[in-house]
Amino acid sequence: MPPQELLATPRWRRTGDTRFPIAATVDGRSWVLRLNRFPDHPLWTLFVDGDRRFDIDDTPPTWGKPLAKTAPPLDATTATEALAPVRDFVAYGSEVGDPCDNMFCCG
Numbered sequence: 674m675p676p677q678e679l680l681a682t683p684r685w686r687r688t689g690d691t692r693f694p695i696a697a698t699v700d701g702r703s704w705v706l707r708l709n710r711f712p713d714h715p716l717w718t719l720f721v722d723g724d725r726r727f728d729i730d731d732t733p734p735t736w737g738k739p740l741a742k743t744a745p746p747l748d749a750t751t752a753t754e755a756l757a758p759v760r761d762f763v764a765y766g767s768e769v770g771d772p773c774d775n776m777f778c779c780g
Contacts, residue, residue: 678704678719678726679733685744688752692763695739696747696755705759706739714765714773723758725768 683697683704697704699721707718715728717739732739747755764772 676727678721680735682735683737685737685739685741687744687746688756689746689749690752690756693756693759695744696752703755703758705755707759707762707765709765710773713775718762718765718768720759720762720768725762 678699681699683699685695685697685706688694688696688705691708693705693707695706702722705720707720709715709718709728711730716730717732718728719726746752759768762768764774766772
């Protein structure tokens with residue numbers, strides 16, 4: 674069965690952060706997408722309430738285009754709060770205790 678998040682319709686907001694550029698609140702839960710170094714890693718990692726859910730290259734149609742320039746920005750305080758649980762997970766794999774240490778793709 675596919676993850677339930679693939680059926681959701683998030684309303685993405687820009688965070689102003691290059692590694693975690695987009696966030697949404699879905700059913701009261703905080704979603705954050707990490708932009709990974711593609712093609713060395715999957716394009717995105719989805720975090721829900723600070724927990725890694727899965728990696729994905731192509732977002733489902735219900736997600737729209739997360740990096741669309743039309744996505745409104747979060748205010749600075751809300752962006753800081755949304756990113757606080759994932760701030761230490763910049764390197765791919767760090768959220769599972771196995772951070773990428775390749776300086777070319779993860780540095």
